[in-house]
Amino acid sequence: MKKYTFTEKKDTRSGFGAGMHVLGQQNPNVVALCADLVGSLKLEPFIKENPDRFVQCGISEANMIGVSAGLTIGGKIPFATTFANFATGRVYDQIRQSVAYSNKNVKICASHAGLTLGEDGATHQILEDLGMMKMLPGMTVINPCDYNQTKAATIAIADYEGPVYLRFGRPVIPVFTDADQKFEIGKAWMVNEGTDVSIFATGHMVWEAIQAGEQLEAEGINAEIINIHTIKPLDEEAILKSVEKTGCAVTAEEHNRLGGLGDSVAQVLVKNKLVPQEYVAVNDSFGESGTPAQLMEKYGLTAKDIVAAAKRAIARKQ
Amino acid sequence: MEIEKLEKVASQVRRDIVRMVHGCQSGHPGGSLGCTEILVALYFEQMKLKEENGKPVFDMNGEGEDLFFLSNGHISPVWYSVLAHRGYFEKSELATFRKLDSRLQGHPTTHEHLEGIRIASGSLGQGMSAAIGSALAKKLNKDDRSVFVLMGDGEQQEGQVWEAAMFAPHHEVDNLIAIIDLNGQQIDGPTLKVMNNRDLGKKYEAFGWEVISIEEGNDMAAVVKGLYEAKSRLGHGRPIMILLHTGMGFGVDYMMGTHKWHGTAPNDDQLAVALAQLEETLGDY
Numbered sequence: 001m002k003k004y005t006f007t008e009k010k011d012t013r014s015g016f017g018a019g020m021h022v023l024g025q026q027n028p029n030v031v032a033l034c035a036d037l038v039g040s041l042k043l044e045p046f047i048k049e050n051p052d053r054f055v056q057c058g059i060s061e062a063n064m065i066g067v068s069a070g071l072t073i074g075g076k077i078p079f080a081t082t083f084a085n086f087a088t089g090r091v092y093d094q095i096r097q098s099v100a101y102s103n104k105n106v107k108i109c110a111s112h113a114g115l116t117l118g119e120d121g122a123t124h125q126i127l128e129d130l131g132m133m134k135m136l137p138g139m140t141v142i143n144p145c146d147y148n149q150t151k152a153a154t155i156a157i158a159d160y161e162g163p164v165y166l167r168f169g170r171p172v173i174p175v176f177t178d179a180d181q182k183f184e185i186g187k188a189w190m191v192n193e194g195t196d197v198s199i200f201a202t203g204h205m206v207w208e209a210i211q212a213g214e215q216l217e218a219e220g221i222n223a224e225i226i227n228i229h230t231i232k233p234l235d236e237e238a239i240l241k242s243v244e245k246t247g248c249a250v251t252a253e254e255h256n257r258l259g260g261l262g263d264s265v266a267q268v269l270v271k272n273k274l275v276p277q278e279y280v281a282v283n284d285s286f287g288e289s290g291t292p293a294q295l296m297e298k299y300g301l302t303a304k305d306i307v308a309a310a311k312r313a314i315a316r317k318q
Numbered sequence: 319m320e321i322e323k324l325e326k327v328a329s330q331v332r333r334d335i336v337r338m339v340h341g342c343q344s345g346h347p348g349g350s351l352g353c354t355e356i357l358v359a360l361y362f363e364q365m366k367l368k369e370e371n372g373k374p375v376f377d378m379n380g381e382g383e384d385l386f387f388l389s390n391g392h393i394s395p396v397w398y399s400v401l402a403h404r405g406y407f408e409k410s411e412l413a414t415f416r417k418l419d420s421r422l423q424g425h426p427t428t429h430e431h432l433e434g435i436r437i438a439s440g441s442l443g444q445g446m447s448a449a450i451g452s453a454l455a456k457k458l459n460k461d462d463r464s465v466f467v468l469m470g471d472g473e474q475q476e477g478q479v480w481e482a483a484m485f486a487p488h489h490e491v492d493n494l495i496a497i498i499d500l501n502g503q504q505i506d507g508p509t510l511k512v513m514n515n516r517d518l519g520k521k522y523e524a525f526g527w528e529v530i531s532i533e534e535g536n537d538m539a540a541v542v543k544g545l546y547e548a549k550s551r552l553g554h555g556r557p558i559m560i561l562l563h564t565g566m567g568f569g570v571d572y573m574m575g576t577h578k579w580h581g582t583a584p585n586d587d588q589l590a591v592a593l594a595q596l597e598e599t600l601g602d603y
Contacts, residue, residue, distance in 0.1 A: 058485070070449060074456055102438045
């Protein structure tokens with residue numbers, strides 16, 4: 001099994017900010033928009049170098065989505081940024097009509113997704129965003145796993161023509177992927193090959209899955225771990241190839257178990273290859289205040305929970 | 319174009335509107351009839367459009383041309399008719415309005431690649447934001463043409479409109495002319511009763527807009543004059559708002575001054591009465 005180590009911890013939102021900094025220098029059509037959360041989205045380096053290509057929208061997310069859609073009509077590539085809750089649920093109809101149905105080249109970039117936003121509590125901890133965004137026809141949905149991958153994904157989506165939802169978060173987590181990686185939209189990343197169980201993880205849960213893999217190995221279980229950074233379009237081939245070998249699956253996501261990665265994988269399995277699947281996800285509830293670590297523990301989103309789910313899945317194999 | 323010629327176009331557009339809505343027994347004739355003068359004036363007189371051999375050439379980015387956005391998308395019949403007569407697509411296609419496999423969807427969309435349309439509208443309150451975005455793009459692209467957007471007065475009840483209203487003056491979007499169709503009617507009745515907008519002019523002025531009024535929004539000469547007046551005020555740091563006073567259902571006597579024809583189609587007899595009041599000037603589709 002491949003060992004993953006890290007020398008530093010960083011937040012994925014800083015990966016986004018770093019990606020925007022690069023895009024500001026490389027792509028003159030990239031425009032950044034923000035709804036009064038410039039510091040949280042780490043946009044300062046972009047704004048400093050490209051003040052004319054930054055649009056402060058104030059606390060008006062609906063208008064920000066519409067202005068973004070309009071900017072594409074002049075050939076611009078708008079990156080509309082705010083917290084995930086305000087970037088999706090609050091403006092669902094604006095995204096649906098002005099962006100997705102109109103097929104506008106808008107990049108909706110959402111920080112502070114999921115429980116790991118922490119102390120602000122459930123009002124800000126959206127756990128339904130992946131579901132809402134993946135249901136929109138034509139929307140690409142990406143949830144990278146660490147700082148480097150978020151930076152690479154940010155740069156990659158500027159070259160892709162079409163609406164994208166890019167989800168990232170607030171807590172500092174290990175940086176374990178390559179700094180110079182090329183991000184391929186829709187192409188799952190094989191973290192570790194294995195034979196006994198397939199663990200499909202996304203976002204912050206990928207590091208948890210790696211740790212779970214090590215714990216499982218110590219118990220003689222050989223887990224395959226795959227990073228599904230693109231929820232839509234889903235890499236069905238990679239999923240099926242993996243379960244053909246392992247015969248069972250675990251999905252891990254910082255999201256409601258309804259409508260997220262787990263359901264996307266389940267659809268693929270039901271249609272093509274029926275194998276047992278166990279969900280590691282929030283059990284159809286809202287979050288609450290607490291530290292990120294406390295919340296991940298309480299809501300069952302840790303390496304320990306993935307280990308337990310893997311054992312359940314293996315036990316259900318016939 | 320001379321006022322008389324514009325009026326002739328308007329008469330044909332009105333015939334198209336009632337025939338289209340009658341043809342599929344659905345759609346919104348009232349607001350469409352009320353906004354006929356403004357759309358004809360914009361497309362046949364005021365807006366600079368990209369053209370080849372006298373016909374408009376559509377490209378999504380619209381660089382170097384004036385752009386129009388329809389925020390109250392339910393008045394699609396008037397827009398479709400004007401686009402067809404202006405030459406964006408064959409007027410025979412108007413017969414497909416709201417029918418299966420048509421590019422002329424109930425509410426305008428880019429999804430079917432209909433020439434002339436740059437964003438979907440229908441869910442209200444979103445068009446001005448998009449227009450502002452395209453106006454900002456023009457500024458970034460050093461494109462000195464302007465952007466027009468039409469909204470309904472009932473639509474002013476949507477919160478997003480006021481987010482956009484605050485944004486445009488703050489960012490000095492002075493290449494934008496917004497127009498409100500003040501017909502005083504919405505689905506459930508007179509706007510005064512459903513949700514009183516009170517003084518929209520004062521509201522927009524307080525938000526930092528330059529506000530002008532066209533009192534006779536169904537008088538072609540008055541509409542053209544008002545548009546010239548609005549254009550003369552562009553480029554001075556403030557967005558322009560035109561309060562366009564129209565009559566819902568204007569041009570068909572039994573549809574005028576009531577909300578009842580907001581979203582109702584005429585039957586065969588009613589169609590005949592309407593067409594008798596509207597001269598066929600450019601040939602029916």
